[in-house]
Amino acid sequence: MALRVGVIGGGQLARMMIAPAVELGLELQVLAEADGMSAQLAASAVGDYRDLEAVRAFAADVDVITFDHEHVPQEILRALVADGVVVHPGPDALQFAQDKLVMRAKLQELDVPQPDWAAVRTADELQVFLDAHHGAGVVKTPRGGYDGKGVRVVRSAAEAQDWLDDLAAADALLVEELVPFVRELAQQVARRPSGQIVAYPVVETVQRDGVCAEVIAPAPAASERLSQVAEGIGRRIAEGLGVTGMLAVELFETDDDRILVNELAMRPHNSGHWSQDGAVTGQFEQHLRAVADLPLGSPAPRAPWSVMVNILGGPQSGALGERFDGAMAEYPAAKIHTYGKEPRPGRKVGHVNVASDDLDDAVYIARAAAAHFL
Amino acid sequence: MALRVGVIGGGQLARMMIAPAVELGLELQVLAEADGMSAQLAASAVGDYRDLEAVRAFAADVDVITFDHEHVPQEILRALVADGVVVHPGPDALQFAQDKLVMRAKLQELDVPQPDWAAVRTADELQVFLDAHHGAGVVKTPRGGYDGKGVRVVRSAAEAQDWLDDLAAADALLVEELVPFVRELAQQVARRPSGQIVAYPVVETVQRDGVCAEVIAPAPAASERLSQVAEGIGRRIAEGLGVTGMLAVELFETDDDRILVNELAMRPHNSGHWSQDGAVTGQFEQHLRAVADLPLGSPAPRAPWSVMVNILGGPQSGALGERFDGAMAEYPAAKIHTYGKEPRPGRKVGHVNVASDDLDDAVYIARAAAAHFL
Numbered sequence: 001m002a003l004r005v006g007v008i009g010g011g012q013l014a015r016m017m018i019a020p021a022v023e024l025g026l027e028l029q030v031l032a033e034a035d036g037m038s039a040q041l042a043a044s045a046v047g048d049y050r051d052l053e054a055v056r057a058f059a060a061d062v063d064v065i066t067f068d069h070e071h072v073p074q075e076i077l078r079a080l081v082a083d084g085v086v087v088h089p090g091p092d093a094l095q096f097a098q099d100k101l102v103m104r105a106k107l108q109e110l111d112v113p114q115p116d117w118a119a120v121r122t123a124d125e126l127q128v129f130l131d132a133h134h135g136a137g138v139v140k141t142p143r144g145g146y147d148g149k150g151v152r153v154v155r156s157a158a159e160a161q162d163w164l165d166d167l168a169a170a171d172a173l174l175v176e177e178l179v180p181f182v183r184e185l186a187q188q189v190a191r192r193p194s195g196q197i198v199a200y201p202v203v204e205t206v207q208r209d210g211v212c213a214e215v216i217a218p219a220p221a222a223s224e225r226l227s228q229v230a231e232g233i234g235r236r237i238a239e240g241l242g243v244t245g246m247l248a249v250e251l252f253e254t255d256d257d258r259i260l261v262n263e264l265a266m267r268p269h270n271s272g273h274w275s276q277d278g279a280v281t282g283q284f285e286q287h288l289r290a291v292a293d294l295p296l297g298s299p300a301p302r303a304p305w306s307v308m309v310n311i312l313g314g315p316q317s318g319a320l321g322e323r324f325d326g327a328m329a330e331y332p333a334a335k336i337h338t339y340g341k342e343p344r345p346g347r348k349v350g351h352v353n354v355a356s357d358d359l360d361d362a363v364y365i366a367r368a369a370a371a372h373f374l
Numbered sequence: 375m376a377l378r379v380g381v382i383g384g385g386q387l388a389r390m391m392i393a394p395a396v397e398l399g400l401e402l403q404v405l406a407e408a409d410g411m412s413a414q415l416a417a418s419a420v421g422d423y424r425d426l427e428a429v430r431a432f433a434a435d436v437d438v439i440t441f442d443h444e445h446v447p448q449e450i451l452r453a454l455v456a457d458g459v460v461v462h463p464g465p466d467a468l469q470f471a472q473d474k475l476v477m478r479a480k481l482q483e484l485d486v487p488q489p490d491w492a493a494v495r496t497a498d499e500l501q502v503f504l505d506a507h508h509g510a511g512v513v514k515t516p517r518g519g520y521d522g523k524g525v526r527v528v529r530s531a532a533e534a535q536d537w538l539d540d541l542a543a544a545d546a547l548l549v550e551e552l553v554p555f556v557r558e559l560a561q562q563v564a565r566r567p568s569g570q571i572v573a574y575p576v577v578e579t580v581q582r583d584g585v586c587a588e589v590i591a592p593a594p595a596a597s598e599r600l601s602q603v604a605e606g607i608g609r610r611i612a613e614g615l616g617v618t619g620m621l622a623v624e625l626f627e628t629d630d631d632r633i634l635v636n637e638l639a640m641r642p643h644n645s646g647h648w649s650q651d652g653a654v655t656g657q658f659e660q661h662l663r664a665v666a667d668l669p670l671g672s673p674a675p676r677a678p679w680s681v682m683v684n685i686l687g688g689p690q691s692g693a694l695g696e697r698f699d700g701a702m703a704e705y706p707a708a709k710i711h712t713y714g715k716e717p718r719p720g721r722k723v724g725h726v727n728v729a730s731d732d733l734d735d736a737v738y739i740a741r742a743a744a745a746h747f748l
Binding site for chain 2: 001002003015016018019020022023024025026041042198276280281289294295296297298300302303319320321324325328329332333335336337338339340350355
């Protein structure tokens with residue numbers, strides 16, 4: 001009987017697990033939030049991931065539970081584990097992706113390089129931190145943020161007053177120094193429950209309005225040292241936090257040649273979409289292998305350069321598929337991936353991958369092909 | 375609304391269309407022969423492809439009909455076309471893949487190089503052909519054969535007497551000269567209804583017991599001339615027969631440096647499985663693009679060499695997935711594709727693709743990884 005992998009959440013990350021699951025003959029089942037979600041084809045149940053009984057019923061029919069997102073509450077994850085359900089990544093690891101304060105404290109304990117940070121509960125505490133860091137900082141709500149939401153650059157405590165007012169008694173905000181970075185990088189590693197780790201090449205990511213817009217793999221002009229440091233950080237975090245499955249570590253590269261950890265994601269990640277067409281083992285296959293505790297695949301690039309450009313928003317009118325003619329006719333080497341989502345301003349509705357011997361070519365083709373869908 | 379592609383037949387070729395359909399956001403629907411077929415995940419109906427009403431009901435909900443196999447009867451195909459259903463490849467093209475005598479006559483008309491052949495109805499006619507061809511020939515039933523079935527090498531007419539006895543009044547057997555080939559090749563092209571054609575590199579195929587065992591892409595030591603001749607044959611047949619979708623042309627390379635057409639297939643074909651991992655556009659994506667009349671993707675190889683080795687039969691006991699550990703642990707660069715079929719002697723249950731800069735490496739790894747599943 002085929003191994004059954006259950007994915008909680010029916011977004012595009014679950015959707016993109018379908019292709020490698022079919023090829024490997026793994027039975028993918030998805031607990032979708034609603035009908036018509038991105039991963040519809042594999043949706044075997046519709047239910048609320050915050051509803052223990054719905055999640056329990058879904059988990060009863062699979063061999064391992066994994067995730068499209070990191071929002072499943074700890075109490076539900078721990079109830080599943082208590083039921084004997086295999087969950088990857090498990091709640092002990094996922095807490096570090098769910099709460100940025102818990103993550104910062106853990107990375108500090110692991111001696112992983114990161115921005116200066118503090119937990120602040122009052123305007124005074126925040127102002128003290130800002131005063132000590134050139135009068136600026138990045139304030140984050142520790143929980144629930146993504147794609148730039150829950151993140152604000154402030155130059156005075158007053159600019160975060162609304163968030164401070166909303167804090168529950170026990171809660172705190174995270175404030176981080178405003179890092180003078182020259183670019184953003186991402187390091188992905190996969191880790192099996194049995195401990196095997198493989199590392200992808202470190203990539204450069206370009207964000208616009210807090211959302212990933214482009215990725216170049218490997219990061220251009222990355223020195224051997226930088227690549228090794230990034231990989232070492234990825235490995236240390238995967239091991240130190242007990243991550244199983246794919247881990248993405250978002251990094252700042254500073255003007256004084258340091259690498260600092262910005263964010264973590266414990267699932268396939270936008271910074272790794274290039275690997276679907278640019279690596280021997282794409283991140284979605286790798287995640288399935290890792291959570292099923294199968295030996296990991298080679299993360300080696302298939303081409304000197306791979307570029308991923310997100311399709312953000314989609315066409316003003318009509319479906320994405322109506323733009324295939326132009327994009328495919330002009331760019332036969334572009335790999336188009338769509339998410340089956342309705343176009344909406346700023347929404348991630350697809351992406352284009354291009355692998356090439358020539359970086360400029362790959363960037364040009366990926367951008368131009370993606371632009372056909374806007 | 376997503377374009378809906380309906381596939382008649384639920385075998386592994388339909389199954390392997392699922393992955394690219396998901397990524398492109400095409401809605402794949404499969405008319406499967408039974409529950410639990412290889413393409414189960416996309417099976418939207420179960421029915422007999424020889425039952426006009428079943429096929430008609432299936433066709434009513436899709437934008438284009440295509441195929442997992444070539445066995446749908448002409449009268450059903452023509453009824454669909456009369457209904458206004460878009461069918462690719464259409465009945466006029468498919469007849470040449472359905473009847474080897476019709477195919478031979480057409481290739482002769484197109485002046486495509488092929489073995490000497492004749493239609494024979496009696497032992498005398500067969501013996502005359504054998505006597506004129508060094509006393510040997512390959513007798514084929516014109517319809518319904520595949521994977522070596524319906525094909526027999528004979529050295530006397532008596533050896534085909536049972537088939538001659540079974541002939542209906544209007545029928546004939548095909549007899550072909552026994553070609554002294556040095557190896558077998560395959561040329562794949564894709565053609566859109568609008569006429570655009572792209573050609574894959576000519577590949578070498580190795581058959582065992584009439585079944586494809588291995589494929590090397592491109593064919594080793596293929597001269598520029600040979601590659602051009604093979605591509606020219608593929609293009610001439612695709613245009614001459616009005617093929618839409620993928621066309622595979624099985625070829626003999628002779629010891630006197632000729633290329634002769636052996637068989638045709640108008641669908642994705644075993645000789646093209648390497649392209650899933652070895653070409654910019656895999657044959658399953660290409661077939662979907664072609665039958666949906668979308669611009670074709672680049673057929674360029676991603677690596678100097680790609681090798682495909684079939685998993686024939688599968689393990690003596692247990693499921694294919696139980697062999698993942700050994701194969702994946704030893705060969706992290708091997709791409710394993712499984713068909714969700716029960717192991718059975720000689721049955722195609724999966725294949726392994728390996729792409730590499732080094733041909734010997736690729737052959738070794740693909741064979742060794744595939745052997746883990748036996």
